[in-house]
Amino acid sequence: MPDIGMMEMLVIGIVALIVVGPKDLPKMFRKLGQMTGRVRSMAKEFSNAMNDAADETGMSQMNRDLKAAAKFTNPKAMAKDMMGDVMDDIDPSKFEEGSATRAIAEKKAAAQAETRERIAAMKAERAAETSDEPEEASADATPEEPTFVADADAPEGPVKVIQPADPGPANVEPERS
Structure with missing residues (x-):
């Protein structure tokens, strides 16, 4: 109006x-x-x-179904819905002493506690990385120097800078078949 x-x-x-x-x-x-x-x-x-x-x-029913299906377009919501109470705390005391179910529940409870500790450590690391304080360089870390290569065909000039590739972990042994 x-x-x-x-x-x-x-x-x-x-x-x-x-x-x-x-x-x-x-x-x-x-x-x-x-x-x-x-x-x-x-x-x-x-x-x-x-x-x-x-x-x-039946369009009203279809509309309701489409709205219900819309929650599955969000992967996070879909995973949460599918997981249900899987990630809830496991209480081993609910099960009979000495039963196989209790042993499994104790293992799962220990794994959950370990996972929570890892998540807390990762969050702490991430917070330290994003903080404004400069990180101290470790004694064994050496900065790698860029490699200079002569290239007469390069449009920006005769010298190109090539950064070294990440060598990967130092203590990995090759796989033998």
Whole structure:
């Protein structure tokens, strides 16, 4: 609906008073009100008819199904929904002493505790990496020097800088078959 302020309403009222005249102005406003009421009731009937047609054809059910399926477009929400209570705390005391179920529950509880400790350590490492404090270089770490290669065809000049590749872990033995 248009945003009509007080000044606009006053101008419309004055123009209507001049055009229609003071004698017929109340009749015109009454007719205008009745016509507005009819238009609103027709719009409501149309909306209700469309909703009824959607219910009859099953579109409402399809709409609900699509909204329910929309949660599976988010991988995080989908994983959370599928995992259910798998990641909840495991209480080994719920099971009989000496049973195989209790032994499995104890192993899982220990693994969960270890996982929580690892996550806390990773968060601490990440927080240390993102902090504004400069990290101290370790004694055995040596910065690698870039390699300079002469290249006459290079558009930026005769010398290119090639960064050394990551050598990988130092104490890895080759696999033997």
